[in-house]
Amino acid sequence: MTTSVTGTQDPGDGSERSVRAAGDAQLVSGARGLVAEFNRAGVLDAADVHVARRLSALAGVPTVDEVELAAAFAVRAVRAGSVCVELDRLRDIVFDGDTEGLPWPDPETVIAAVRASPLVQGSAAGPLRPLCLVDTDEGPLLYLDRYHRQENTVRRILDERGESSDATDERSDAADGPGRVRDALDRYFPRGDGPDRQRIAAAVAATTRTSVIAGGPGTGKTHTVARVLAVLRHLHGSGRGDAADDGPRIALCAPTGRAAAQLQSAVSAQSAEIGLPDTLSAVTIHRLLGWAPGSSSRFRHHATNRLPHDVVVVDETSMVSLTLMCRLLEAIRPDARLILVGDPDQLASVDAGAVLADLVARPSAARLSAHTAELIRPDVDAPATDDEPAVDAAETEGFAAGVVRLRRRRRFGGDIAAVADAVRIGDADAVVDLMRSGSSALSLVGLDELGELRADVTGWAVDLQRAATAGDVTAALDLLNRHRVLCAHREGAAGVTRWSRQVQDWVRDAGARIPVDVWYPGQPLLITANDPAVELYNGDTGVVVAGPRGEPVAAFRRGVDRRQVHPGLLADVQSVYAMTVHRSQGSQYRSVSIILPPEGSSLLTRELLYTAITRAAAHVRIVGSVEALRAGVDRKVLRASGLRSVPRHTSAG
């Protein structure tokens, strides 16, 4: 059985942003009617109620109980990461709060009231229509107008880009016809025996305006992107294909500073081999668009002042919200190539929207161009190998929509990959069987069986201190990622604060020193805010090592690059003996120990487990009950969005 949560999101630091009324502060005094009852029960937050009431007031219309409730749910939905609310499922989507005994109105009554409401239809008091009702095959969706407009913009731009892809094909082949693209593919993606999805992704990206390169960790997304850029330079540059070639203008970007820095380092590690210029740099999407804090116009680049680039690559797209994707799409030239890269199964953006997952799941009527079909045919027809399954019809439909999912895991495989896949598809029985299979890569332990975890973390900390005290930066940085304790929450019995303290107690009991208020060799560090001055970003981890004169030096590694600074220069930093799964996104460890929150925690979801498990290269230990593990696998974060469905009718708005 799969349940879904739309009621909670993690604000990125792992602290649960609860939708439960947390004491009186969240109760709205003076609220009446249905919203008041749902507020008292903790289903609606004060903000939900306030905004809903203000909408009615702005539209100058008398309050209708059901409409006000629906409006409050639309606000709540955004707070929980969705861009709209499914009106016929109000009851199902509430996970938190005491929902029994609440006066749930009949969905048909709510829908009819909303449909007739001036908040949707406009009123004599003015043209303001702050809500939008969209009928889809899956039922009616209610939006705050702003999100509806953004979603429509995203849909419109993607559709327009899709319709015009043939023109791009022609241009790319103008000189030598389809053979040119095949030659470039052969050069950077030589064909092997089985289906090569990296080559398919490259063919699709080279011949389509918008493409999605999806895949789990270590499936070679970055490797593929770098080579796609080499293919595009080969096709659209002078043809020499060397680093001095003045090829297309390329923008590399990612939603966070850390992801941008990782992308840049991964691309530059390959640039010499494949003839990319070493001047390629990656920036945050905000920086690319020209975000000026405090500026009244949101971004410098927009629909009437487009970005100059011919190719825009977005990494870690799963973390991009609907609003940011909308701004980015508006700013990209219609004839520029957009390549979206990411893992749609990971935890999504903190803000509303899960655009990457939507694009991967979105039904599409697109057909493969004859040219693309010809390029990928050898891989589509190739028989399965041990590493790559054969391509099926559904997958080929995805290619037509520009979506290619890489399957072959290059960094880790075996039982960790198997359990990650079982989590991804929600097969709780398989997950539990694998975790209990006795595999040397997997263990499932209860909270009363912490002996091995304790031995691992103390061994890790002692070795780290030894290498750091000896001033061996390479060894210390290698050891840093040998083991990591990951939690869903920041606070509480299964939270980071408690587990960080526990690990430090164990380490001290083992005879190692963890002084307070001084930097010490072997101190594992976590950067908690972007610090462009030292080029370190929120989520970066490092370690204090003894410098040549015994002075503390904070060492960080990104790809092949190393950064060493005096720890006193770090403005936002803390020790890291445990961290949230959210913060661990984009990192890889030899082994991870995942502390499961209690079964009832709404942060315990399939996406959280998948993200945590796929951080590990060699060993995954899950600490918690079988029931909690099952609950997590069964519970899929369901972010309501209209991008996955085809709108049939929009009531005003």
Ligand SMILES: Nc1ncnc2c1ncn2[C@@H]1O[C@H](COP(=O)(O)OP(=O)(O)OP(=O)(O)O)[C@@H](O)[C@H]1O
């Ligand atoms: N076709 C390939 N041939 C050889 N090595 C490859 C190939 N594809 C990827 N790799 C290697 O596999 C490893 C993982 O690749 P890469 O970092 O591109 O994966 P990723 O999907 O971007 O991972 P993550 O999401 O964790 O960043 C790298 O060491 C890369 O060099």
